[in-house]
Amino acid sequence: MQTSPPARTIQRHLLALLEVSGPLTRAELADLAGLPPTTVAGVVKGLLRSRHLDEVVSEPRSHQAGRPPRALVLAGPPRVVAVVGLRDGGLRLTLATAAGEVLTDRSEAVSTRGRDPGSLFAPTAAMLLATLRDAEVSRSRLVAVVLGVAHPQAQIHSAAPLEERVGVPVLVENDANLGALGEAAFGAGRGLDSFVYVMLGHGVGAGLVFGGRLHRGASGFAGELAHVHVREQGDGPLCVCGGRGCLARVIGPSLSEFVGRAYAERLSVAQVLSLAADQEPGVRRVFADLGRTVGRPLADLCTMLDPAAVVVDGSLGAAGPPVMTGIRETIDRHAAPAVADSVQVLTGELGELAEVLGGVALVRQRSLDAS
Ligand SMILES: [Zn+2]
Structure with a gap:
């Protein structure tokens, strides 16, 4: 019975x-x-x-x-999630409701380069409390803080000190995984059973969604696209991970640096994107090359995993179309033909908000799992 x-x-x-x-x-x-x-x-x-x-x-x-x-x-005002991005150049903090409505968004310059992320807990807590106060959101409405970082296990051993300061659970998640979760719940991945999300805007990474859920892997490092070898290990440049020829080293740490090499000058991301928007042929070629470089390991990944789609970071603006073209061409050329025919290559729909909404989706999933 x-x-x-x-x-x-x-x-x-x-x-x-x-x-x-x-x-x-x-x-x-x-x-x-x-x-x-x-x-x-x-x-x-x-x-x-x-x-x-x-x-x-x-x-x-x-x-x-x-x-x-x-x-x-x-009943009552909606509960709120705070999503914090730790990255070179500072902290970005966004408050959003559990339904995915963004209430406020602010950035503060804090040098994160070479610092132990644990040392950023104090400025993060101070920024959070100030943001709640300025947005007139009472602390009782805050249900969780999500920290998006590049390598969660390697960088943050325990978020307990931050939990003590803010009084709510702190979830630490890989930033590409957050982007994948955001697109799965609110964007281009809705309704797709499986897809590979590719983050390119600030750093390179991938998030894998299978059966509608994030696949983190046995040790939490699934989707480390940045450290897939795309050059012969013997002659590739040495990477922070200790390997040689990693995709991250070949592309460089950021989009602007990648494009800057073609111009022999340092360009801001905004300058790079405006050149791409002007259909500047040199910039478009560089971005198509970027798409092909990233597309090569993605083609093998598609052959092995047969996902319904590859969803590409939607924050690339005018650089998006040539990158997408490069990825599509390379998958068609190198993935198994049946897989290349079926896999869609889609642009993310959430732009800069993918990771923030991924944080909201992560908290929602945990609350549903716990209920
Ligand atoms: Zn590496």
Whole structure:
């Protein structure tokens, strides 16, 4: 005989689903929870009485006659996630609701180069508290902080000191993985069962999504595209990882440095992108080369994993089209023909927000898993 889960478990699960989905009718909620409508109606009645939920009149659908359906929403102001990016040049902090609405976004110059990321906990906590105050978001609405970093395991052994300062759980995640999660939940990866996300805007990395979930690998390093060898190890340039000929060393640490080599001068990212927007042939050729260089290991990855799509960082602006062309050509040329025919190469839809929304998606997933 099948036993139903205890009422408290159902309550937690329904609240988590509503937080993620926004307003839902009782029927939609029951459908999403996979529970009988009568069970859901009973639990919802209790949650309305205890003021955990409110009812709102949902948008009338024009073809429907009669009373518009009433939708359920969480009572009170929406809960908030803080997503912090640690990277050369400083800290970027964004507050967003669990539904993915960005409330505020600020950057502060803090030198992160060569510093132990643990030493950035104090400035991160101070910046977070100031941002909450300025945005008039009470601390009780903050549910979690997500730190996006280049190599989580290698750099941050414990986020406990930061948790103590801010009083909420701190999740540390690889930045390319966050981009992948963002595109999966809110962008070009929606509805795709499997895809490879390629981060290029600031540093090189990949995130793998399979069965709708992030694949981190046995030791948490899955998708380290930056350290795939694209040159003979013997003669390639030495990399921070100790290897030679890594993609990251061949491309360079940033887009502007990669393009700067073709110009023998240092260009800002904005200058590079405006040259690309002007259809400057030299810049476009450099970006197509970048796409081909990144595309080569991606072609092998596609042959081995057969993903539905490769989703490329949407923050490249005018540099995007030539990079996409380079990647597409190289996959067509080097991946197994059946795989090359089926795999789509898509531009990310979230631009600069991919990692932020990935942080929101990570917190949502954890709250659903825990419910
Ligand atoms: Zn390397």
